[in-house]
Amino acid sequence: MPKLKGGKGGPVVRLHQICHNEIHATLTEGELARSYATVEALRAHPRLAKFIAWVAQRPPGFQSKTPGARRKR
Numbered sequence: 001m002p003k004l005k006g007g008k009g010g011p012v013v014r015l016h017q018i019c020h021n022e023i024h025a026t027l028t029e030g031e032l033a034r035s036y037a038t039v040e041a042l043r044a045h046p047r048l049a050k051f052i053a054w055v056a057q058r059p060p061g062f063q064s065k066t067p068g069a070r071r072k073r
Contacts, residue, residue, distance in 0.1 A: 018064055022051050
């Protein structure tokens with residue numbers, strides 16, 4: 001749950017920075033709060049599922065810019 005949408009003080013999930021960047025490149029804060037507030041929901045999103053499969057093949061210290069087009073505003 002994004003801090004700006006009421007998630008401050010709630011459960012925290014530690015993410016690799018490129019995973020965090022991909023989530024924000026894909027979803028707005030509002031979308032995260034409304035429909036993707038759990039790890040399971042994020043994993044079920046088609047673009048994020050594809051990203052997770054891709055990044056799982058990389059070494060643990062892998063760093064990269066966020067691949068693909070950013071979300072439409």
